Amino acid sequence: MSKQPYDLRKVLAELKEQPGQYHETDIEIDPNAELAGVYRYIGAGGTVKRPTQVGPTMMFNNIKGFPGTRVMTGILASRQRVGQILHVDYKHLGQALNEAVQHPVKPITVTKNEAPAQEVVHLATDAGFDIRKLIAAPTNTEYDAGPYITMGLVYGSSLDKSMSDVTIHRMVLESKDTIGIYIMPGGRHIGLFADEYEAANKPMPITINIGLDPAVSIGATFEPPTTPLGYNELWVAGALRDEPVQLVKGITVDELALARSEFVIEGEILPHERIREDINTNTGKAMPEFPGYNGDANPALQVIKVKAITHRKNRPIMQTTLGPSEEHVSMAGIPTEASILNLVERAIPGKVLNVYNPPAGGGKLMTIMQVHKTTPADEGIQRQAALLAFSAFKELKTVILVDEDVDIFDMNDVMWTVNTRFQASNDIMVLKGMRNHPLDPSESPAYAPDMIRFQGMSAKLVLDGTVPFDLKAHFERAKFKEVADWQKYLE
Known part of the structure; x- marks a missing residue:
C-alpha cells in the first residue's frame, strides 16, 4: 500500500x-x-x-x-x-x-x-x-x-x-x-x-x-x-x-x-x-x-x-x-535565506556559512550573514557578500555581518557584535537611491525628500560586525570549560 x-x-x-x-x-x-x-x-x-x-x-x-x-x-x-x-x-x-x-x-x-x-x-x-x-x-x-x-x-x-x-x-x-x-x-x-x-x-x-x-x-x-x-x-x-x-x-x-x-x-x-x-x-x-x-x-x-x-x-x-x-517571516524569510546562500556560494564559495532573516525585518527587510575568513585575502569579502545579498533580493534593506563564533539566531549575540566589534565611523556602508519593498512606510519622498524621489526607493544599510582578519587574536571570546554531561544537573 x-x-x-x-x-x-x-x-x-x-x-x-x-x-x-x-x-x-x-x-x-x-x-x-x-x-x-x-x-x-x-x-x-x-x-x-x-x-x-x-x-x-x-x-x-x-x-x-x-x-x-x-x-x-x-x-x-x-x-x-x-x-x-x-x-x-x-x-x-x-x-x-x-x-x-x-x-x-x-x-x-x-x-x-x-x-x-x-x-x-x-x-x-x-x-x-x-x-x-x-x-x-x-x-x-x-x-x-x-x-x-x-x-x-x-x-x-x-x-x-x-x-x-x-x-x-x-x-x-x-x-x-x-x-x-x-x-x-x-x-x-x-x-x-x-x-x-x-x-x-x-x-x-x-x-x-x-x-x-x-x-x-x-x-x-x-x-x-x-x-x-x-x-x-x-x-x-x-x-x-x-x-x-x-x-x-x-x-x-x-x-x-x-x-x-x-x-x-x-x-x-x-x-x-x-x-x-x-x-x-x-x-x-x-x-x-x-x-x-x-x-x-x-x-x-x-x-x-x-x-x-x-x-x-x-x-x-x-x-x-x-x-x-x-x-x-517563515514564508518570506526562509526562501530569501536560500536565495542569498545560492548566490553567494556560487560567487564566493565557502565564505558565507549561514544566513538568517529575523522577525525584526518581517522576513524581507533584514539579513544577518555569518562570514568565514581564513586568510588576509578574505578581508573585504564580507562586504562583497552583503552586496550579493542585495542583488539576490531587491526588497532587502539591512545586512548585518558577523563572524562564525556568533549565533545568528540569537539577536542578543548579534547586537553584542555590533557593540564590541563595530565602529560606526568605519563599519557602516550606506547605499542610496535603491529600490526596496513598497510597504515600508519610511520609503516616501515626504520622509527623506533629499534622497527619495519616488515611493518605494530606499537607502540600504550594511553593518559590518566582523573582526578585521589581522586583529582576530584580540577578539577571542572567553573560553569556558566544555562539559559534556551538563544536562544531568537539571535532572
Whole structure:
C-alpha cells in the first residue's frame, strides 16, 4: 500500500504528536477581527504589536456564521516548528530549501476522484451562491477593507500554456462573486501572465488554493533570480517532500488546482477591470502587512470573477495568517535565506556559512550573514557578500555581518557584535537611491525628500560586525570549560 501523500491534514497529525505545537478550541469565535485579536496574544510573534509571543498552531473549530468550517492559523509561526514540519534542523532551513530548488520534483495530475479538494462543489450559477458565506475569511483588524484570503496560493499559466506558476497574494472578498487581488508590480510571474492575457483582452483562468501542506506554502514564495520565469515553485515542494505535488483539472476553468487543498476557488482575472480595495468600508486601509503597519487601501486592484468553490466534505479548514506575524517571516524569510546562500556560494564559495532573516525585518527587510575568513585575502569579502545579498533580493534593506563564533539566531549575540566589534565611523556602508519593498512606510519622498524621489526607493544599510582578519587574536571570546554531561544537573 502506498503511503498517504503529504497535505495539511497529514502535517497536523504529525504536529499533534509534538508537545506544545498544536492547540484547538471549540469556543465560538467571530472571524471579524476577534480571531486575529485572540491569536495576537497566543502565538503571532513577528512584528505584531506587543504583547505577543511565539505559540502553537491554533485551530478554531466553532466559527460564528460558518457551521462546519474550521479556521487554522499559525502553523508556520515558529521557525522551530517549520523545521519539525520539514524534518530539517531549523538552523539549516535555508540550506535545505536551496538544495530543494536545485533538485526539483515536478507535479503530477490526478483524477477528480483522487482529489479531496473537489469532494463538494458550489457553482457560481447556483441560487444563493455567495463566497462571503462559503469562505470563512477573517479580517485582521476592525479597519480592514474586508475579509481577506491571506494564505491562498494562486495557480496560473501563461497565455500559450507553456509555463505555470504559483504565488501567494493578498485577496479581499468584495462581493458575492468578486475578489480583489493585489499583484505587486515588479516581476511576479503570475503578474506577467496576467499582463499577457490583458494585452490579448482575455480573462485569465486561475485557481486559488487554500489549506495546504506548509512545504507548498514556503516553496511558493521563492522569487527571481533563484526561480526564474518558467520555474514553477511547486517543484520546490516536491523536492522537500521527495514526492510530487498532486494537481487536478479545474471544474469550471481551464486551469489546474492543488488536489489536496482544503478549499479551491476557481475564477478568472478580468482584463482592463480594477476595483478599489476598500469599496465596502471606506476606511482607507487594506490590512496589516509584514512591517507591522496597516497597509493603505489600493485604489485599483485587479478583479477576479469567481466561477466555483470546491472543498473537502469533512470539516474543511480555512487557513489564514496575521499579516505581520512570525508566519510571514517563515514564508518570506526562509526562501530569501536560500536565495542569498545560492548566490553567494556560487560567487564566493565557502565564505558565507549561514544566513538568517529575523522577525525584526518581517522576513524581507533584514539579513544577518555569518562570514568565514581564513586568510588576509578574505578581508573585504564580507562586504562583497552583503552586496550579493542585495542583488539576490531587491526588497532587502539591512545586512548585518558577523563572524562564525556568533549565533545568528540569537539577536542578543548579534547586537553584542555590533557593540564590541563595530565602529560606526568605519563599519557602516550606506547605499542610496535603491529600490526596496513598497510597504515600508519610511520609503516616501515626504520622509527623506533629499534622497527619495519616488515611493518605494530606499537607502540600504550594511553593518559590518566582523573582526578585521589581522586583529582576530584580540577578539577571542572567553573560553569556558566544555562539559559534556551538563544536562544531568537539571535532572
